[in-house]
Amino acid sequence: MAALQPLDDAADRVLGLGVDDEPSLDVIPAPAGSGPRARRRWRFRRAGGKKGVAFWLAVAWLATVAFCAVFATRLPLPDPNRPNVIDRFAGFSAEHPLGADSLGRDQLSRVVHAARVSLVVSVSAVTIGLVVGGIIGTAVGYVRGRTERVVMAIVDVIAAFPALVLLLAVLAFVGRSLTVISVLIGALSIPIYTRVSRANTLSIAQRDFVHAAHTLGAKQSRILFREILPNVVPAVAAFALVAMGLVIVIEGSLAILGLSVEPPDPTWGGMIAASKPHLEEAAHLALVPAGAMFFTVLSLNFVGDTLRRGLDVRDSNL
Amino acid sequence: MTPRRLIRPGKFDGGPLLDVEDLRTSFATPRGEVVAVDGVSLRLEAGHTLGIVGESGSGKTVLARSILQLVSARNATISGRVRLQGRDLVGLSAKAMRSVWGVEAAIVFQDPMTSLNATMRIGDQITESLRFHLDMSRSEARATAIALLRSVGIPEPEARLRTYPHQLSGGMRQRVTIAIALACGPRLLVADEPTTALDVTIQKQILDLLETQQRERAMGLVIITHDLGVVAGRTDRIAVMYAGKVVERGPTRVLFHDRRHPYTEGLLRSIPRMSNPGHSRLQVIPGRPPDLVALPEACAFAPRCRYAQARCLEEQPKLIDVGQGHEHACFYPVGSPGGGEALGRNLAAGENAAGMPVTPDATLDVTTYVPEEEAS
């Protein structure tokens, strides 16, 4: 899929495979002074209290999934789309560790490649929603007044609309592609992030250190960037992890309806959908992708929730 | 209609109504063990009133709930003996306690807005215990509830039955709480800060109500408060609590006239008096109550005490009986030669053994303080 080319480029770069020297992708420059950074590090350790085995297991799983997604094409796996009629419905074996599907395609390979779609869709959709919604929500929560009322009213109306209907309609008429799906889900999730970031901003803006900064004569923008954002961003980001799980599920639902990415490229939802007619003969066709999706979403929920409990400024005692 | 009583009337030998012996309540918290009630002993006779006085954090609320076995926190440990009419309540199962609660003993909380269920009608909240404990029919319970409301001074009780708590004023709500507590005729009533959440003008009415009901029903009444004025003329005995322990107790009059413990003295001094000249400074007890985690084996009040000496920081004073039923726990009590010397030393040094500044004050002569009711 062309849309996944950037992933391959990133993988190549990491592996040092024939890419020219480029400046590093320094997206978030380190802030000056040790204050915020030290605070952030301490907060992570404190986030969610003692992090037990389960937490690190979840992180490990997510890391594995991310790894598979990024490096899928470079891994020693058979072509996920190559049918092999002889091996139809093969069970777990040395040749097909996770079995083979109705066309004899290797399940392990397909599941790994499907992770790419899930990763791309969830990351991009969440990023869009997070960035746009986060900015609007933070700005609106800080500025207050009539702007806030108007914006939140619009947000409420959009949020009240059953998003699925809109999603289905647009997808059916505009066409299915990774880009469209990601952008659309992202756009539809903007209201949620707006609400969350606004709530966090409202809470932060009332704290004393913001008042102090204001009294000291700091400009609005400075307060926004130095005091408010560093506190709102982690909380909303933790929430975003949980949201990623939701997006993966949405893609799965779309696949069941036949509205996800075009075959033969595998997606977890698509694999589950395709397994339905064959449940009697080969249950593992459904269980393998279902298991992958379940554990991924579970891990995202768990990690996101654990971090959120420590980072959400509404809960913490900072 | 006789309630399902735990103790049959007449089977009781006539000892004190309530006999608390070495009650200890502690909570296991992540920070350590918090001992909220540390070896408290109390006695109360039927028809008498006991006042328990202390500031926030002294453990008095936990004491109230511990006595009635209402501490439901999972990390709580209660030891000691709480004998109600001879029967020990500590360690009783919830099932057994259900024949004590409401029937033998009842409690009134501080804030009637939170202690009444906001989603249930007043009438239902009263008739509930009547129907459950006394097996009354709906009409009987209703009639009894109306009579109860009338007896606590609520006008138009029939109409009030169908109202919700938030539709009444604060004073009314507290009256309802008292009515609920008295519904099944308990022998012991514990009132935990019954007037703190109310306007001053209502406070007197509520306290009068409690007094009247106690007299009519010959109940034992325990009033818990931080306000000495509340207990001044209404109690037979007073116990002063600090950091989970009783530091002084005795008959009310004796306590006011002849207080021995510096904390009691501090409490008395801090009451503003009408006879003081205008703009007099209020006498306060400096500092704050101690953190109840890991209290050292020493007098808990020493860091704030004007009389504190080195001994106070190393040894724990025990309650000593000084006659007339008056006990206190202090090495250098107020009004004694030892105490006078200690205060003098501290005044000269300008600070007590813990480093707290000690200054003389000339605005209030403590030795002539007399409860207002007596003076008039």
Added chain:
Amino acid sequence: MGLVLRRLPAMLATLLIVSFLTFLLTSLLPGDPAIQILGADNANDPDSVEVVREELRLDDPLLVRYGAWLGDVARGDLGRSFRTDQQVADAILERLPVTLEVGGLAVLIALLVAIPLGTLSAFRAGGRADRVVTGASFGLLALPPFMVAILLILVFAVTLGWLPATGWVRFTADPIDNLRHAILPALSLAVGEMAVYTRLLRADMITTLQQDSITMARAKGIPTSRILFRHALRPSSFSLMTVVGLQVATIIGGAVIIETLFALPGVGRLLVDSILQRDLIMVQGCALVIAIAFVVINFIVDLLYTVLDPRIRYGSAATT
């Protein structure tokens, strides 16, 4: 009654906006709507295209069309599908009971499980039962309805053969068989809802149980079960009710998936089919009905909330 009247304008406004957006759906799509509606093959005939244009007033300005459409909707006429030649309103009405039954059953099952579990969990917070319930709820949140559906089909239809995997029988025809067909779809939806409700009720109840009113009830000697279900449940149920209302959107979305999976003749599947077939008129009608249902249900929940919470219903006579 006053409460209803006060909130009516907001609901009507929302309905208006929602209907307008739904109406816009068709107008925003690329290409000529007439051609879309007729389908590629029929679109070759210029006469049919003309007929469609006239019937749908496609040459009129947007607002005029909207106004006319609204008028039709108010009279119950949602248009006629050019594909199936069926009245949209009839098609929807035929299928509405199915969706309502499955959705309603799902909410019912979820509540029947969540209320006792949530209460027990809150009552014994921190204990073993609580940890199991909380852990299970958390795990269930990661199981979307379609996954539950597949698993249920695998177990109950394929392996055990107790229940059918697809199809539908009308309640009026055979109640037992109807339930047999409804139970797996309803369960698939219920599992996710169960988890949400349980977590919410548990959190709310834990807060409620910490209040003095509960200690007071205990001090009256009232048995624990009565305290839990009479004293504690009522105040804790308000946010649960609100969430049930909000979750209707999720259930609607879930119903679409579930109906497709189980081949149920419901409104959700009608929507999906008509989207896939580009049956614009039908899509419009379904979308409108779904959106209206959502707004109305939330409105009712809102009303219920204000009616059931005595603090809001009666206001306060005094403020001390």
